[in-house]
Amino acid sequence: MTTIRLDGLAPLPPRITRLGELALDLWWTWNPNARNVFRRLDYTLWRTTDHNPVRMLRLLPATRLTDAARDPVFLDLYDRALTELDPTRRASGSWWSERMPALPGRSVAYFSAEFALHQSLPIYAGGLGVLAGDICKEGGDLGLPLLGVGFMYPQGYFHQRVAADGRQQETYERLTWADVPVTPAITPGGRPCVVTVPLGRRTVKVSVWRVRLGRTKLYLLDTGLDENAPWDRELSARLYGGDTETRVQQEIILGVGGVRALRAMGSDPMVWHLNEGHAAFVVLQRMREMIDRGDSFEAALAEVRRTTVFTTHTPVPAGHDTFPFQLVESHLAGCWGTLAPHRDAFLELGQYDNGAGPQFNMTALALRTAGQVNAVSELHADVTRKMWAPIWPEGSEAERQVRAITNGVHVGTWVAHRLALLFDRYLGPRWRDQRDDAIWDRVLDIPDADLWQVRQELRRYLFDFIRERGRQRWTTGGVDAARVLAAGTLLDPNALTIGFARRFTGYKRPELIFSDPERLSRILDTAKRPVQLVFAGKAHPADDPGKHHLQRVYQRALDSGFGGRVAFVDDYDLHVAHFLVQGCDVWLNNPRKPLEASGTSGMKAALNGVPHLSIGDGWWAEGYAGDNGWLIDGGTHPDDAATDAADAEALYTLLERDVVPAFYDRDNDDLPKRWLTLVRQAIRTVAPRFTARRMVKEYVEQMYAPAIRGTEP
Ligand SMILES: *Cc1c(COP(=O)(O)O)cnc(C)c1O
Secondary structure, eight states: OOOOOTTOOOOGGGGGGGGGHHHBGGGGGGOHHHHHHHHHHHHHHHHTTOOOHHHHHHHHHHHHHHHHHHHHHHHHHHHHHHHHHHHHHHHHHHHHHHOOOTTTOOOOOEEOSSOOOTTTTTOOOOOHHHHHHHHHHHHHTTTTTTEEEOOOOTOSSSSEEOTTOOEEEEOOOOOOOGGGOOOOOTTSSBBEEEEEEEETTTTEEEEEEEEEETTEEEEEEEEEOOTTTTHHHGTTTTTOOOOOOHHHHHHHIIIIIIIHHHHHHHOOEEEEEEEEEGGGGGHHHHHHHHTTOOHHHHHHHHHHHHHEEOOOOOOGGGGGGGGGGHHHHHHHHTTTTTGGHHHHHHHTTTTTSSEEEEEEEHHHHHHOSSEEEEEHHHHHHHHHHHHGGGGGGOOHHHHTTTTEEEOOHHHHHHHHHHHHHHHHHHHHHHGGTTTTTGGGGGGGSSSSSHHHHHHHHHHHHHHHHHHHHHHHHHSSSOOOOHIIIIIIITTTTTTTEEEEEEOOOOOOTGGGGSHHHHHHHHHEEEEEEESSEEEEOOOOTTTTTHHHHHHHHHHHHHGGGGTTEEEEEEEEHHHHHHHHHHHHEEEEEOOOOOOSSSSHHHHHHOOOOOOEEEEEEEEEEHHHSSSSSSEOOOOOSSSSHHHHHEEEHHHHIIIIIIIIIHHHHHTTTTOOOHHHHHHHHHHHHTTSSHHHHHHHHHHIIIIIIIHHHHHHH
């Protein structure tokens, strides 16, 4: 058995030697027993480290560990967690092993520029990363031999603070390596994995880190080696931090370096899944390998097509990387090798003119080289087919084959612990294995009083969290009193709470609800039926309009005219997201249709009994069932201003006529019966369908299976 050394960690007592290994396997984040191991170990540290067991083990006095090794309750949790972990890693009896019995030793590679796994590993910005993280977790649960490939960003994504005038402040913090759940990837030859990637005329060294998530392994590329020039060391320092030139270099590292890293680790994946266009240079490196072995360009391209799967995530043009040809050519100069005679043919695979002249487009490259392509909702698939129509000959087979695989969320990660216990009681423990969709009908049997009690508790957890954050900013953050109030410290833990948390950007219309401030004030500030709004989210560092939206929303939170009923929680991340999607009463989403490809935060909320109040865009066009939330529908209009006005009107009307009355309509026991019906329907309709379980199975059956068929003996 391999022993894992944690730097600076006190030696573990013999009875609990695998505690370090458990802390380093992010599988603990969604396994209830494993979570309880660390909660039981030291509840205060668990909270003050924002649930980071690696850091906990570093800070814990040795005596606490020796005590734990003698505590029967702790040992029972510890033993149970490890008894579950080992078979999970082997995937024995898993869905995959039943579905694909004849594929020993082959893997599925999953490339993504970001992965959101846990707040202690800040290598994600938002929805794309959360989706990638949830796929890795679910893939493991289903037993897939999944190898994720991404970046280790030692400075991560930025931390957000908001200045007194509402401007977003961005700071990058160097990671404390000893607190991060990663270890060096070790090759089959027993050496730390380091690969080289040619960039222009030079060569960059890339070291590889490993993250474990039960069955899934994730390899993270890092250019921060001393042997590299200072500017090359910075290439992987930050997520989405650089200019176009940094970006193209990062993408060469991810694609070319990622394939080389997998080879160095002895892997030969049978499926190569590209999550968004960022990793499309995988195709270049793989074609070069095949031509090295004697294949023709055409044969290599055909083989790549057979085995490449591509997921596109956004209809917004800025979400698709384009580069001037000359920039791509100069940075790829050292990458061609035996592909050099076919250089022009390869570059043509990425050529696309989006109106500004032909450029090298990463999405075009992926669309032309992946045999299986999917968009992330039904609506998004239609939009994608139209948007990229010039890529395919009209009416061609390829065009029709943009599949719709609607996103889903990882249930074990997103369901609140308190609610999970309620499900255990009324649905039976089988709900956790998600094998029987009908089990969710039993949500209808949960008594009003029990369900309401849990919903109230979850709202209170949210306000405890918000107040504690406000207190920290006040005592140590150098923040003035007005900003402490704007952070939500005046919110009422019993009032109807509407959450809006997502990236701040124009098409998501964060200010829509403020279109008519007087009408909104009347909705919010009624003595008997108060309503409050909680906002959170970062604006991309280069998105100035997004930052202006944020600033104006923040100024509403500072405005006493809204009676302390509007709040902005800063530094939105996975940790904040958990409190918000579980603790709000309503989840608001009002993008300009059809620009929200799917959206996932509303699924997380609904799963926790927080009904969705949303435009019928993305997943809600499929998810809205009439009685499980509300549809904001202002109709179609010739221009944005008219659409916005009509959608705002529809939103206010829903709030006034439906949402607020349903919440405050109480029976003699002070129970909101009508509301609880919505809560139950939200859970019952979303929990079996909009999950990573359903999504990953669809990936396997619709997209991986055709690639695998050619591989099976
Ligand atoms: C779920 C999630 C997102 C994505 O939310 P959308 O509704 O898809 O915009 C972004 N950031 C974090 C931290 C999340 O948890």
